Amino acid sequence: MKPDLFEAPDYYNLDELLSEEHKLVRDAAREWVKRDVSPIIEEAAQKAEFPKSIIGGLAEIGAFGPYIPEEYGGAGLDQISYGLIMQEIERGDSGVRSTASVQSSLVMYPIWKYGNEEQRQKYLPKLASGEWIGSFGLTEPDHGSNPGGMTTNFKDMGDHYLLNGAKMWISNAPFCQIAVVWAKDENGRIHGLIVERGMEGFSTPETHNKWSLRASATGELIFDNVKVPKENLLPNKSGLGAPLGCLDSARFGIAWGAIGAAMDCYDTALRYSKERIQFGKPIGQFQLQQKKLAEMITEITKAQLLAWRLGVMRENGTATSAQISMAKRNNVDMAINIAREARQMLGGMGITGEYSIMRHSMNLESVITYEGTHDIHLLITGLDVTGLNAFK
Ligand code: TGC
Ligand code: FAD
Helix, strand or coil, rough: CCCCCCCCCCCCCHHHHHHHHHHHHHHHHHHHHHHHHHHHHHHHHHCCCCCCCHHHHHHCCCCCCCCCCCHCCCCCCCCCHHHHHHHHHHHHHHHHHHHHHHHHHHHHHHHHHHHHHHHHHHHHHHCHHHHHHEECCCCCCCCCHHHCCCCCCEEEECCCCEEEEEEEEEEEECCCCEEEEEEEECCEEEEEEECCCCCCCEEECCCCCCCCCCCCCCCEEEEEEEEEEEECCCCCCCCCHHHHHHHHHHHHHHHHHHHHHHHHHHEEEEEHHCEEEEEEEEEEHCCHHHHHHHHHCCCCHHHHHHHHHHHHHHHHHCCCCHHHHHHHHHHHHHHHHHHHHHHHHHHHHCCCCCCCHHHHHHHHHHHHHCCCCCCHHHHHHHHHCCCCCCCC
């Protein structure tokens, strides 16, 4: 793979909207990605392996629990810092950002928000340091966009719960130490349970042959009469709103992360357009190539503004779930379109692993699908503006 020469586009001087701390956090993550992710990520993706060697680095840049309080091992940062870290990591690879998103927003967040003090003390510091990696089990083979229909269930056996069912498409599953699993009780009410590797009847087979997110490990979570201790139930929130609350945090991170992937594709295509000569000129001199670049930087700038404003609202507690959906949908769509255009600008070279664009392009096919598909987010916006529910 080519050396990482990335220079971040900032067409509207958005750095002026950031605090000194934001810039320090962002720059530390950016440097780490250049030094520790870019040199190894192409090979990891080609081999379809999650590069476990980077777990310690992810913890060091604060990517595991950026906004979780320091007393639990988190970085104690604000929402914009969290977004900037996700942007920089996904600039390297969406699969690496997935691992960080799941750990932070889908495992640490529910334990912090819905767990009790013993659970916070037991799990959060180990997750923040990367000693333990977690996964989040919501999706099932027959219930993806409609998680409320889940059939995974548990029964109260007096001194423990008995968990049965299966989750599918679970990031980090093959090597997670714990899984936050959403399951129905005997009354059909959804609860979160912390399932630990080693519990009898719990297995995590890997999903192979993915063409997307190859540097992220995906798998199933299978529960065959798993005895879960009663103290592993998250006591402070139940119902579908509990997992959906975690998704608000993860979707927010993705809205920022997708900008990173788009920036990397744009920056690569811009540089290539000045170096590649055809018909005696750099291809960047042709109007058709300039149109692509001009549209890319316009869309990136709009997405940056959307993410920044959402970050401010998220920080002051006013961002709605529908506003988060809009940003996730818009920014991932923006990134996938830019990846496609940028790939074409590199001609044949664009399909090789010499450049990052094709990997981003394939990764973004997962990003536009998980955490709510493109169409589901459109329907969430539709519901919000009309008051009419397309899901019922
Ligand atoms: P609905 O009846 O609308 O809502 C049920 C209850 O939930 C509340 N609620 C929310 N609460 C918090 N945050 C949100 N975003 C919420 N959205 C809804 C709602 O108020 C209600 O509460 P209550 O108290 O009245 O019961 O639910 P529905 O069954 O009609 O479904 C709505 C729908 C389709 C929007 C939702 O289910 C959905 O978002 N579907 C998409 C599924 C999804 O995003 N799955 C993601 C799985 S995890 C994943 O992909 C991780 S990938 C990570 C990585 O690798 O980076
Ligand atoms: P389906 O729900 O079957 O949807 C198929 C199509 O139908 C989509 O185009 C969808 O938009 C459309 N559709 C569905 N309902 C409607 C409707 N009402 N109106 C219009 N169109 C509709 N899940 C987890 O729980 N944890 C994870 O860690 C996780 N990681 C993932 C990692 C990867 C790489 C991938 C690919 C997925 C992951 N997921 C995870 C699952 C992901 O959230 C689901 O794939 C996603 O929510 C869509 O569900 P589905 O694949 O079952 O598609």
